[in-house]
Amino acid sequence: MAYSSFLDISLDLNTNPFDRNFPENFPKKEVNVSTSADLERKCLVKEESANELREELNRVNSENKKLTEMLATVWENYYALHHHLEKLQSRNSPEIDEQPTKKRKQDPDDFLLGFPVGLSSGKTDNSSSNEDHHHHHQHEQKNQLLPCKRPVTDSFNKAKVSTVYVPADSTDTSLTVKDGYQWRKYGQKVTRDNPSPRAYFRCSFAPSCPVKKKVQRSAEDPSLLVATYEGTHNHLGPNASEGDATSQVGTSTVTLDLVHGGHRLALEKNERGTMQDVLVQQMASSLTKDSKFTAALAAAISGRLMEQART
């Protein structure tokens, strides 16, 4: 998908355009002293253009502020929704009976950092593992029972297993789910109630990283891949060159690539912090998936650009 990029706009949401890069925004022209009238005219022109630039800067500044507010609102909504979802999940979880069954030996090092729930949110179009078909539920339940003893019904820690649904070309037989991490396949099995095989992956950082994942095409909807993650990465995610639904810790760059009608817009925001960071990433990727939002944003920005080009 090599879209040519006609436009590349970086929107700095940490709005303060006056403190950096500012001098470069003004055209620094070498002014040769000539006649005083000439000089006066040049000064006037310069002042005019400076005023124009200042106006534009103010416009961009207020636009940045608006976008920031918008982002904050979206964040709030997202957070509320996320919170609600967690509540619902924790309310449902006691129904999943907690048998102390353990099929196989446990992972030697049991990292209980809690898997970012939202891994699902970024990658999928319908990512709610709750409202799922019966068949799946049974299947997953069986799978999810194996690694966790599930001592209490809390929703945030010890949630080692998460499921991700990824839309995939039904002709594509490679059971790969791009999530930014690197995996090594260690097995493949044909399972009973699903015509397509299940692939088993370990994080390439194994054995130091205990994370495993299983990928299998959904039995009901062959256009969906079901990825089941077990455990938590104990290392930084790789720079997510092939996916952006990772849970990276620390400084990160969230890149929203909005491809719309040949216009490619990049929105970058640097942020520090872990939970915030993850949330921002999740939000970014969900927004990216939202065609309405991307279309609206692209239209708004390109409209603004056209308007500015005209003036």
Added chain:
DNA sequence: CGTTTTTGACCCGCGC
């Protein structure tokens, strides 16, 4: 030549 994938064998828990 080192790394990854493939694939049949093996292991283990579970139900009968």
Added chain:
DNA sequence: GCGCGGGTCAAAAACG
């Protein structure tokens, strides 16, 4: 105890 099924191992093959 036995068979079934899911998960893992590991030798061989494939790959870069």
